[in-house]
Amino acid sequence: MSRPELTGHASSFYNEKEARKYDSSSRMIGVQREITERAIELLRIPEGKPGFILDVGCGSGLSGKVLEEQGHIWVGCDVSRDMLDVANERIERKREGVINAARKKQNDDLDEEKMQDDDSDDDEDEEPCASTGDLLHHDMGSGLPFRPATFDGCISISALQWLCYSNAKGQIPKKRLTRFFSSLYQVLRRGARAVLQFYPETAEQAILISECAAKVGFAGGVVVDYPNSTKAKKHYLVLTFERAFKAPEGLSEGSLFGSGKRESVRVDRKANNKKGKVHKKKWGKTKDWIVNKKDVQRKKGKDVRPDSKYTGRKRGDRF
Amino acid sequence: MRLLTHNYLQSNVKGTEKGYPLTIEPTKIEYEESPIDMEFVENILTKIDYSALLSARNQIEDRCHSDLGSDFIVPSLPEVMPKRYSDGNSKDDKIEEDETNQEAFLKSIHTILFDIHVLEGHLVCPDTGRRFNIKMGIPNMILHEDEI
Numbered sequence: 149m150s151r152p153e154l155t156g157h158a159s160s161f162y163n164e165k166e167a168r169k170y171d172s173s174s175r176m177i178g179v180q181r182e183i184t185e186r187a188i189e190l191l192r193i194p195e196g197k198p199g200f201i202l203d204v205g206c207g208s209g210l211s212g213k214v215l216e217e218q219g220h221i222w223v224g225c226d227v228s229r230d231m232l233d234v235a236n237e238r239i240e241r242k243r244e245g246v247i248n249a250a251r252k253k254q255n256d257d258l259d260e261e262k263m264q265d266d267d268s269d270d271d272e273d274e275e276p277c278a279s280t281g282d283l284l285h286h287d288m289g290s291g292l293p294f295r296p297a298t299f300d301g302c303i304s305i306s307a308l309q310w311l312c313y314s315n316a317k318g319q320i321p322k323k324r325l326t327r328f329f330s331s332l333y334q335v336l337r338r339g340a341r342a343v344l345q346f347y348p349e350t351a352e353q354a355i356l357i358s359e360c361a362a363k364v365g366f367a368g369g370v371v372v373d374y375p376n377s378t379k380a381k382k383h384y385l386v387l388t389f390e391r392a393f394k395a396p397e398g399l400s401e402g403s404l405f406g407s408g409k410r411e412s413v414r415v416d417r418k419a420n421n422k423k424g425k426v427h428k429k430k431w432g433k434t435k436d437w438i439v440n441k442k443d444v445q446r447k448k449g450k451d452v453r454p455d456s457k458y459t460g461r462k463r464g465d466r467f
Numbered sequence: 468m469r470l471l472t473h474n475y476l477q478s479n480v481k482g483t484e485k486g487y488p489l490t491i492e493p494t495k496i497e498y499e500e501s502p503i504d505m506e507f508v509e510n511i512l513t514k515i516d517y518s519a520l521l522s523a524r525n526q527i528e529d530r531c532h533s534d535l536g537s538d539f540i541v542p543s544l545p546e547v548m549p550k551r552y553s554d555g556n557s558k559d560d561k562i563e564e565d566e567t568n569q570e571a572f573l574k575s576i577h578t579i580l581f582d583i584h585v586l587e588g589h590l591v592c593p594d595t596g597r598r599f600n601i602k603m604g605i606p607n608m609i610l611h612e613d614e615i
Binding site: 198200221223227229233243282283284287290291292293294295298316327331 | 477478500516604
């Protein structure tokens with residue numbers, strides 16, 4: 149199956165038909181729910197404390213539903229209007245459920261004496277509660293339209309990788325990623341975290357994403373769950389403001405007790421700091437290595453230039 | 468769109484000095500009651516911009532009267548937030564908040580922040596006048612190429 153990101157803009161891939169398909173697939177719902185629960189776990193919000201959470205790329209509201217169940221208030225944004233419409237319907241259904249339940253309760257109170265047997269009574273054991281989410285039609289690559297220090301946390305489920313593909317003239321992935329991350333840095337409260345689950349196509353993409361996040365000032369790392377399974381493997385970019393961040397262990401098969409293989413890339417600004425200007429050649433390309441290699445070639449009988457003071461010397465910039 | 472979300476929305480269009488708070492021009496409003504979590508409301512009071520909330524409340528009041536019927540009254544809010552919430556933890560001896568007053572205040576805040584939904588209308592940037600439209604309760608904040 150080819151990646152959706154390669155077929156075009158997110159709003160054109162997730163059109164009305166695709167949006168409905170996405171929202172009604174039980175497999176998709178199950179997978180997204182699991183990922184969301186794991187992301188919320190990594191957010192490390194104190195138990196029982198409702199927070200104001202941003203859901204980037206909320207789509208049809210599958211992740212928002214999980215946030216609600218855990219008692220949080222959330223704002224979701226997505227670039228696909230069709231997906232948002234499906235999410236809206238879900239909220240509308242809930243709203244109607246609440247209004248109907250309220251009406252029913254009113255009627256039940258009035259009919260106390262009559263004691264009618266109602267079929268639907270058995271189904272509604274739990275009272276449907278109103279949705280605590282709000283939706284925004286917005287493109288994350290252009291920043292986030294909120295004032296500073298708004299959110300207690302941010303999650304993103306399977307959305308970040310869309311920033312790595314340019315779908316319009318003038319869209320540069322690195323620019324969009326940097327804009328998104330610097331905006332995210334501002335709208336999160338100090339002490340808040342962001343957990344962004346994404347599907348990198350290549351290792352370079354994962355590195356590009358991590359680097360853009362580090363450049364704007366975030367500390368953090370990538371947590372990889374089930375690194376050995378192509379199907380189950382999940383990448384979570386965990387971003388914090390704490391400098392001394394230690395990436396939690398990723399999950400792996402059969403390791404409930406944390407003895408599984410841990411794979412996480414620690415991303416730190418210091419790694420990119422080249423103020424020292426010490427031009428150390430990359431591993432393997434020092435003069436000694438070159439001379440050695442030439443010897444080996446000579447022994448093989450190949451035609452090799454003689455060694456001189458110019459061997460392995462730094463050349464000027466190519467034009 | 469709830470007024471809680473509106474309290475945080477800002478226009479980040481290029482060249483905008485201060486795109487906050489956005490003026491609400493509602494054309495359709497709905498009311499949906501929701502359970503109150505007093506602790507959460509108290510918590511959030513310390514973090515919202517109260518003056519922006521006041522002006523937002525005034526901007527939607529007229530629409531509420533026409534859309535929600537005359538028996539629905541938008542709770543009124545004091546000009547200044549009770550000291551207890553604006554000052555964090557400090558307690559003023561002179562001002563003794565009545566228990567019932569406090570509860571009533573929190574309930575009004577809850578109704579205004581959570582229960583009133585702007586379904587259609589516009590959000591207008593106070594600086595540049597840029598209009599963001601709201602359709603089916605979802606504000607469209609997509610920026611054009613030259614606004615990023």
